[in-house]
Amino acid sequence: xxxxxxxxxxxxxxxxxxxxxxxxxxxxxxxxxxxxxxxxxxxxxxxxxxxxxxxxxxxxxxxxxxxxxxxxxxxxxxxxxxxxxxxxxxxxxxxxxxxxxxxxxxxxxxxxxxxxxxxxxxxxxxxxxxxxxxxxxxxxxxxxxxxxxxxxxxxxxxxxxxxxxxxxxxxxxxxxxxxxxxxxxxxxxx
Amino acid sequence: xxxxxxxxxxxxxxxxxxxxxxxxxxxxxxxxxxxxxxxxxxxxxxxxxxxxxxxxxxxxxxxxxxxxxxxxxxxxxxxxxxxxxxxxxxxxxxxxxxxxxxxxxxxxxxxxxxxxxxxxxxxxxxxxxxxxxxxxxxxxxxxxxxxxxxxxxxxxxxxxxxxxxxxxxxxxxxxxxxxxxxxxxxxxxx
Numbered sequence: 058x059x060x061x062x063x064x065x066x067x068x069x070x071x072x073x074x075x076x077x078x079x080x081x082x083x084x085x086x087x088x089x090x091x092x093x094x095x096x097x098x099x100x101x102x103x104x105x106x107x108x109x110x111x112x113x114x115x116x117x118x119x120x121x122x123x124x125x126x127x128x129x130x131x132x133x134x135x136x137x138x139x140x141x142x143x144x145x146x147x148x149x150x151x152x153x154x155x156x157x158x159x160x161x162x163x164x165x166x167x168x169x170x171x172x173x174x175x176x177x178x179x180x181x182x183x184x185x186x187x188x189x190x191x192x193x194x195x196x197x198x199x200x201x202x203x204x205x206x207x208x209x210x211x212x213x214x215x216x217x218x219x220x221x222x223x224x225x226x227x228x229x230x231x232x233x234x235x236x237x238x239x240x241x242x243x244x245x246x247x
Numbered sequence: 248x249x250x251x252x253x254x255x256x257x258x259x260x261x262x263x264x265x266x267x268x269x270x271x272x273x274x275x276x277x278x279x280x281x282x283x284x285x286x287x288x289x290x291x292x293x294x295x296x297x298x299x300x301x302x303x304x305x306x307x308x309x310x311x312x313x314x315x316x317x318x319x320x321x322x323x324x325x326x327x328x329x330x331x332x333x334x335x336x337x338x339x340x341x342x343x344x345x346x347x348x349x350x351x352x353x354x355x356x357x358x359x360x361x362x363x364x365x366x367x368x369x370x371x372x373x374x375x376x377x378x379x380x381x382x383x384x385x386x387x388x389x390x391x392x393x394x395x396x397x398x399x400x401x402x403x404x405x406x407x408x409x410x411x412x413x414x415x416x417x418x419x420x421x422x423x424x425x426x427x428x429x430x431x432x433x434x435x436x437x
Contacts, residue, residue, distance in 0.1 A: 072333060076333045078333045080333065080334065080357065081359065081360070082322075085324065085325065085327065085334070085356075085357060086322050086324045086357075086359075086360040087313065087322060087323045087325070089313055089316040089317045089322065089323055090317070090320065092313075093317060115305070115306045116306050116309070116325075116327075119306065119309045119310060119313070120313045120323075123277065123279055123282075123309070123310045123313045123314065124313065124314075124317070126277070126279040127279045127280070127283060127314070132276050132277060132278055132279065133276070133277045133279055133310075134275065134276045134277070135275065135306075137275065137306075141347070142266070142347060143262060143266045143268045144270065144275070157331070157332060166275075167270065167275060167276075169271065169276075170271070170275065170276040
């Protein structure tokens with residue numbers, strides 16, 4: 058989407074180790090009006106897929122997931138990174154490797170809220186190496202749910218996770234795909 | 248709000264140690280349509296306060312904060328519980344005591360996104376002992392911002408945090424205040 062690409066070019070900052078700092082509008086301070094536009098585009102793309110639930114992972118996927126759930130008029134569900142005391146004992150789990158913290162962690166979803174009758178749309182703010190998205194697919198599959206596809210704000214295409222997941226059959230709609238990100242600038246995939 | 252009280256009575260589960268499990272609609276699976284109703288009520292209550300920013304704390308306050316920011320048409324900002332690598336070095340911090348984990352932790356907001364010209368509405372899903380809310384007030388005050396008030400979904404009135412903060416001058420609007428929560432049922436404050 059042009060509106061997101063413009064925002065990335067205006068406000069995004071490139072740091073070493075392929076870090077794109079977009080915390081002025083995406084994952085710290087949040088431009089909710091912009092995300093609402095992305096959620097409408099995701100609705101346009103997935104409106105005929107019979108989506109019954111939006112699934113994301115805490116924390117930074119939650120805002121887009123929440124607004125997308127509102128447009129689809131379905132519940133959202135976020136996988137947790139810690140098993141809180143008031144969480145049901147019966148959980149689906151998946152392992153996710155965090156490149157940022159260089160360790161594997163477990164994500165949890167209560168079995169009460171995901172079932173084989175669900176058609177799930179997976180949402181996240183970023184898709185880079187694809188580890189988080191793979192974890193979400195696994196959670197949904199553990200429940201026997203159908204994954205209709207994924208929607209992300211920014212895909213770092215040069216990190217390859219999105220293309221690997223696509224080759225495995227996952228439909229992924231990224232609102233902006235970055236193919237190259239250097240000191241000379243950002244190049245988006247057409 | 249009647250709609251929230253009904254939902255709590257229908258779907259909330261009471262556990263030992265004053266735990267109210269509402270993760271079927273508030274903080275794991277999320278009834279976004281319900282939260283959108285709460286956000287509209289918060290807009291009605293605070294629409295004349297000149298709100299420029301919605302401030303919450305990760306994770307479970309984010310959904311209501313996001314929808315409220317949408318209604319007010321202002322950015323939202325969430326305080327982080329870890330200082331991530333792509334966060335600016337210049338941060339406001341506050342200490343928050345977690346009753347759940349029985350330890351104090353630090354919350355962070357980048358100085359770039361909160362200033363003395365901001366009029367801040369604080370949002371959270373729960374208000375119990377008030378420690379998180381106090382941390383948010385401190386963050387806003389560190390920036391010299393004006394706190395116009397707070398909006399929460401569920402206040403556990405019997406835990407007293409809300410009334411202490413009100414006595415210190417903070418305006419708090421809770422969509423449902425629970426005055427008593429026992430095996431015999433839930434009693435709401437009128």
